[in-house]
Amino acid sequence: MKNILKVVIATFILAVAMLTQVPNSGVKAAAAEKTGIVTVDNVNVYKGPGKSFGITGGKVFKGELVKYYQTTNGWTYAVSENDQGWIWGEYVQASTGVGVLNNAWANLYKGAGSGTGTQGRINQGTSVVMFESKNGWRHIHANGQESWVWGDFVSKSSGVGTISTSYANLYKGAGSKYGTKGSVNHGTTVKLAELKNGWRHVYMDGQEAWVWDGNISKGSYLTAYEGKITNPSYVNAYQSNGKNNGIKGRVNNGEKVTVYQNSGGWTYIQGRNIEGWVWNTYVNPIHKTGTITNTTFANVYNKANGSSGTKGRINQGDTVAVFEQQNGWKKVMSGDTTGWVWGEFVLNEMVTPSNEFGVETTSANVNVYRGPAKSYSTIGSIPMDSVVSIYQLQNGWRYVHAGYIEGWVWGEYVDPLGGITVFLDPGHGQNDPGAIGFGLKEKDAVLDIGLKARALFNNKSPLNIMMTRSADSSEVTANGKDISTSDSLKLRTDYAKKHKKSNDDIFISLHANAFNGNADGGESYYYSSFSARAVNPHSADSKLLAESIQARLVEYMKLKDRGVKEGNFAVLRENVMPATLIEMGFIDNKSDNDKLKDDYWRNQAARAVYQGTLDYYKKKGFKVDSYGL
Structure with a gap:
């Protein structure tokens, strides 16, 4: 009841604050x-x-x-x-979501009826943003305009994906018994419609078919929004999220597009005359938020140059809305002032909105700063147990709003995940290469995956990340000294014990398997206290962690699922927190080895560790949806 009252009171305070203050930044x-x-x-x-x-x-x-x-x-x-x-x-x-046109073509009407007049047409497979239905007609936004189409012509979509296997057969129905319609190669972009018994209805280049869903890699799906192409002159739109499958056409600088999905640094867009993948830095979303930095103040100019006359200035630490970039300049808004500032003075990232009220500060009198560092001046403090709304994350700092005060605080004080440490343990190292296959050493592959996972955690979540080793030599490999494997294993668990911060900390050991080339797939282990010398009492949570990461490992790396198993490994048995050891494929199996060598699949493995960890914390009751991929 105490927490409910806090939420109600905070909601009232924030509502009053909104009614009495003019929004002034982002x-x-x-x-x-x-x-x-x-x-x-x-x-x-x-x-x-x-x-x-x-x-x-x-x-x-x-x-x-x-x-x-x-x-x-x-x-x-x-x-x-x-x-x-x-x-x-x-x-x-x-909006009610994103859809895809399932008919060969459809007229676009001005209203919910064929008597309202047409305003063009769209072809099968066109992506649309969907709104309300009326008398069988669907209100949509497509090709840069709003229209109405007959509702039966639009299927709900879950975004776009790419073929992740070397090729995929196209079937006439949701099963191989329906016969094939041809095949598509690795990297081909497909638009995703309904899922049926493991088969996915897809659309591509004017045709529709069914594909086994396991052959499709999905990016991070976005609720559609509008953006503009910002690269000077034009950008190429490609058939897949990479340059390997050819160019579909060009999108000109300044052209408005609808953005649907991100995958591997690429963004799927739809313009008036083309759909395809462009490099995401060339697409400026409706706006970003930023902070004035690297200067005591920034002059605001009328145009994107320093000789166009000023409109005022914005002080260091002030938050601004960022709209577009041009020749090193950024167009920003702060309060009543909109204009251009030199881009190096603006540190910006996408807004991460607060999901709800109810996050309580965990330290007495939390200082609120004008920018995301202690070098900025303070603007006040928030008492312990205050309820705040949290927004974007930047280098461990959170932008918060509580009552009449808003600004930056250290993330651990306001975010339930901020006080949790995830220990990443790339196996082996130094004089211990681990398993070797086709010239690849296990210690090198798992270290690279660990570093990629750390970057994901640091960029996207408030979790604190510590690595037992971030290089070949570290304190768990005795900093270059030749030590035994058993000594190294003890150093790893000792490292976790020494740096453990909370009861919610976890330990993830990264490995690759080997079995004389006669096995393949991924598997994850946990310790189940079947030995009297066990010190890890977290069997149930360890199993939950292993299951969460294993599911994502199979999904993202497209590995054979070898399941979750009990394992009597020292880094699990001797640990003081929930711990799992994951085997990310067999290094001596050619198919798995090819993935462990490839940068794309290593990124996928890192994504599996990241998203699987979030899945674990979600099952434990933490609110993590806003941090997902």
């Missing part, structure tokens, strides 16, 4: 961001949730896709291509 989302479409012409954007706050000077227009966040007294905070601020909530229609 989006302050008190709920997960959503996609919507503007339903009324020329909607004014206000500085606060009411007409008394005055307009920003910008407008949003009918048919425009927007990101929107919290609602206060009927007003909604929205971000469009050209502005951000408060608009009347009834003017935004919520």
Whole structure:
């Protein structure tokens, strides 16, 4: 009851704060961001949730896709291509998801009926953002415009994927008994529709078929939003998330596109005349948030050059909305000021909205800073047990909003995951190469995967990451001295004991298997206290951790599933926290070895460790959805 009262009180305080303060820097989302479409012409954007706050000077227009966040007294905070601020909530229609056209083609109508007049047509496989249904018709956004199509022509989609095997047969129905329609090669992009008995209905280049779902790699799926191409002149759009499968065409600088999915640094976009993959740095989303840094203040210019006249200045540590980049300059908004600043003065990243109220500070009188470091000045403090909303993560710091104060605090004080340490243990090292296959040493492969996993954790989550070794030589390999394997194993568990911070810490040991070339696949181990000399009392949680990572290992690396097993390994048995040892394929099996050598599959292994860890904490009751891939 105490926590419920805190949430209610905090919600009231934050609502009052929204009504009495003018938003002055970026989006302050008190709920997960959503996609919507503007339903009324020329909607004014206000500085606060009411007409008394005055307009920003910008407008949003009918048919425009927007990101929107919290609602206060009927007003909604929205971000469009050209502005951000408060608009009347009834003017935004919520998206119901992404779809794909399943008919050979469909006319686009101005309203929910064939008598409303046509405004073009789209072909089979076109991606659409879906909105409400009316009398059998579906309201959509496609090819840069809003329209209506007959509802039966649109299937709900789960995004796009690429063929991950050397090839995949295309079938006429959801099973091999239906006969083939040909095949597609590795890397081919397919749009994903319904899943049936393990078979996926897909669309590609004007045709539809069914493919075994295990042959498809999915990227991180995004709720569709609008962006602009920012690379000078043009960018190439490719057939897959890489340059190997050829160019589909060009997308010009400044062209508005709809963004659907990210995968391996590539973004799937749809413009008026083309769909395909472009390198993600060439697509500017509706906006990012940033912090003025590397300078005491930044002049704001009228244009993207230093001779166009200034409009004011923004101080170090201030948070800004970032819209686009041009020749090293960034277009930003801070309060009533919109203009261009030198790009090196803006440290920016995508907003990570708070999922809900209810995160309590865990330290007395948490200092709030103007920027994400102690070198910035403080703007106040938050008492212990205060309830705050948390936003973006930057180098371990969190942007928070509590009552009338907002700014940066050290993440461990406000985020339940922030005080947890994940120990990554790349096996072997130094004089111990581990297993060897086809010239590849186990110690080298697992170290690279461990470093890639650490980068994911550091960039995407507040979890604290410690590695038993981040190089060939470390304290667990006695810093270059020749030591026995048993001594090294003891040093690894001693390292975890020494640095353990909380009861929720976990230990993940990374390995590759070997069995005379006669086995393949991935497997994960946990210790089940079947020995009197065991010191690890966390059998159930160790098994849960192993199961969580094993499932993602099979999914992401496309390995044979050898299951989760009990294992009497020293790093598991002698540990003081939930621990698992994962075998990421057999290094002496040619197929598995090819993956362990390949940078793409090593990244996939790191993704499996990362997402599997989040799955574990989710099962333990932590709120981790906003950190997922």
